[in-house]
Amino acid sequence: MRRAGGEGTSSLPGPPEGRAGRGPRPDPEVDAGRAGREAIRLLVVVGPTGTGKSETAVLLAERLGGEIVGCDALQIYSGFDVATGKPSTDWRRRAPHHLVGVADPRRDFSLGEYVRAADVAILDIVASGRVPIVVGGTGMYLRGLLRGVIESPGRDAALRQRLRSMAARHGTMRLHRWLSALDPVSAARLPPADTQRIVRALELALGGGGTWSRRLSGQGTWSSGRERYGSLKVGLDMDRGLLWERLAARVDGFFAAGLVDEVRSLLADGVPASANAFRAIGYREVLAALLAGKDPEAFRDAVKSSTRRYAKRQRTWFRKEGGIIWLDAAEGPERLAVRVGSRWHEAP
Numbered sequence: 001m002r003r004a005g006g007e008g009t010s011s012l013p014g015p016p017e018g019r020a021g022r023g024p025r026p027d028p029e030v031d032a033g034r035a036g037r038e039a040i041r042l043l044v045v046v047g048p049t050g051t052g053k054s055e056t057a058v059l060l061a062e063r064l065g066g067e068i069v070g071c072d073a074l075q076i077y078s079g080f081d082v083a084t085g086k087p088s089t090d091w092r093r094r095a096p097h098h099l100v101g102v103a104d105p106r107r108d109f110s111l112g113e114y115v116r117a118a119d120v121a122i123l124d125i126v127a128s129g130r131v132p133i134v135v136g137g138t139g140m141y142l143r144g145l146l147r148g149v150i151e152s153p154g155r156d157a158a159l160r161q162r163l164r165s166m167a168a169r170h171g172t173m174r175l176h177r178w179l180s181a182l183d184p185v186s187a188a189r190l191p192p193a194d195t196q197r198i199v200r201a202l203e204l205a206l207g208g209g210g211t212w213s214r215r216l217s218g219q220g221t222w223s224s225g226r227e228r229y230g231s232l233k234v235g236l237d238m239d240r241g242l243l244w245e246r247l248a249a250r251v252d253g254f255f256a257a258g259l260v261d262e263v264r265s266l267l268a269d270g271v272p273a274s275a276n277a278f279r280a281i282g283y284r285e286v287l288a289a290l291l292a293g294k295d296p297e298a299f300r301d302a303v304k305s306s307t308r309r310y311a312k313r314q315r316t317w318f319r320k321e322g323g324i325i326w327l328d329a330a331e332g333p334e335r336l337a338v339r340v341g342s343r344w345h346e347a348p
Contacts, residue, residue, distance in 0.1 A: 040126050042229050043344055045135045046071070046142060046318050047236035048311040050246045051329035052336070054087045056236065057135040059337035061095035064133075064344060067125045069118055070099040071136030071145070074280045076114070077105040079269065082262045083254045083282030098125070105277040106270065107157075115144045122229070131344075134231075139317035146227040156207050163199045164274045172198060179205070196279060232347050234340050235318055236329040244308055251282070251304045260286055260296045281306045 043060065045053050057068050070076060074084040078101045087097055098121035103109040118134075118141075125132040134145065167175050172195045179198055180187040182205040190197050237243075263286045267273065278287050285303050289296040318324060325343070327336055 040122060040132070040229050042122070042231040043131060043133045043340070044071075044142065044231050044233040045133065045236065045340070046137065046139075046233065046321075046324065047329065048243065048314040048318075049085060049137050049307065050243060050250050050311065051236040051238060052333050053135050053137065053236055054085065054091060055333040056336045056340070057133050058087070058091045058095045059333055060340055060344075061131075061133055063337055063341045064131045065129075066131035066133040067096040067098065067128075068100075069121050069125070069132055069134045070097060071118075071134050071138055071141045072100075073109075073114075073138040073141060074277060075100050075136070076103045076109055077101070077277045078103065079105055079266055079271065080262075080277050080280065080283065082257050082259045084280065085250075105266070105275050106272065108276045111140060111144045112149050114141050115149055118145050137314050139314065139321070143321070146229060146231065148228055156203055159206060160199060160203050161274065163202055164195070167195050167199065168274070175199065175202060178202065182206070196276065231323075232340075232344055233321075233324045234343070235324040235326045236336065237315060237326055238329040242330060243311060247307045247311060248304050251300065251307055254282055254303075255297065255300060259283075260290075263287055263290060263296075281310055 043064070043066065045057050045060070047053055060066060061068055068087075072084070074080060075086050076099055077084075080086075081101075086100060091097075092100070099114070099117055102117075122132045122134075134142065136142070163175065173192050175195075175198050176187060176190070176192040179190070179202055183201055186201045186205075187198075190201065192198075238246075259282055263283060266278075267287075267290075271278070273287060273291065278284060282303050285299040285306070286296040289299050327339065329336070331339075
């Protein structure tokens with residue numbers, strides 16, 4: 001297995017796998033401007049996990065002369081390969097991929113970092129005369145890319161680690177009660193089990209930059225009420241029963257492909273158990289089993305249940321997004337690529 005971070009630890013990688021360099025890249029410090037971005041047209045492919053987005057995107061890239069921009073908060077980390085559904089080596093040879101396996105899992109990769117890196121990748125693709133194809137299942141990443149984000153105050157790594165250690169020792173509920181005293185509005189909005197967001201809200205409240213709720217009331221999360229890019233947005237979904245069958249087989253495939261060994265290797269490489277990437281479905285269950293001295297295989301059904309719940313949340317999120325053309329993923333990637341390719345050429 002690749003060492004964590006071995007695929008590149010920068011959020012602004014060089015030419016992606018599958019494409020040689022073609023001259024200078026756009027300067028990441030130069031903002032294309034609203035008018036410039038709105039003139040750029042993205043092909044966006046989203047939907048629940050297990051619906052064939054990655055393969056469909058590769059076929060679209062081959063058909064349209066495109067390059068893929070990952071839109072997945074877990075595939076972006078290096079070393080976390082087996083259970084994140086990363087595009088296979090063959091797919092990455094067939095079509096250049098950006099923002100896949102480029103972030104060091106030893107540090108958190110923020111939404112703002114993703115948007116900046118994706119903007120640069122899109123400018124690079126367009127400057128090369130190719131079609132940017134944004135693919136993934138992380139709704140927050142897509143919304144941030146299309147509408148922009150207002151940057152949050154800087155992170156305090158030492159404080160964040162102390163808060164995570166407190167959660168591990170005493171439980172997230174204690175941190176949630178603490179947050180209720182410091183920022184009751186945010187505490188009421190966050191489930192008591194949402195460790196990641198509770199820690200972030202406490203980090204802000206204790207860091208002197210004002211509470212998260214006060215900041216949102218004045219600014220909001222998104223920097224624009226309208227989309228920053230033009231786009232054709234396509235969603236892939238299918239009958240729930242069929243999707244559940246696919247997801248069960250997918251999880252079985254993760255274990256067969258060496259998920260447990262990958263978690264052991266990541267820990268041996270120095271990725272801390274508190275790393276954000278270890279909160280991903282599959283990884284968190286296997287990690288908990290290993291740390292408790294239990295057999296990870298006993299948690300396979302728990303991973304399947306978590307995966308189904310995640311697919312439901314993705315479906316709910318994307319169904320609320322406007323302008324998505326929904327297609328039946330059961331048609332298969334080849335037919336879908338033909339249909340979407342035709343829509344791309346027909347759309348203004």
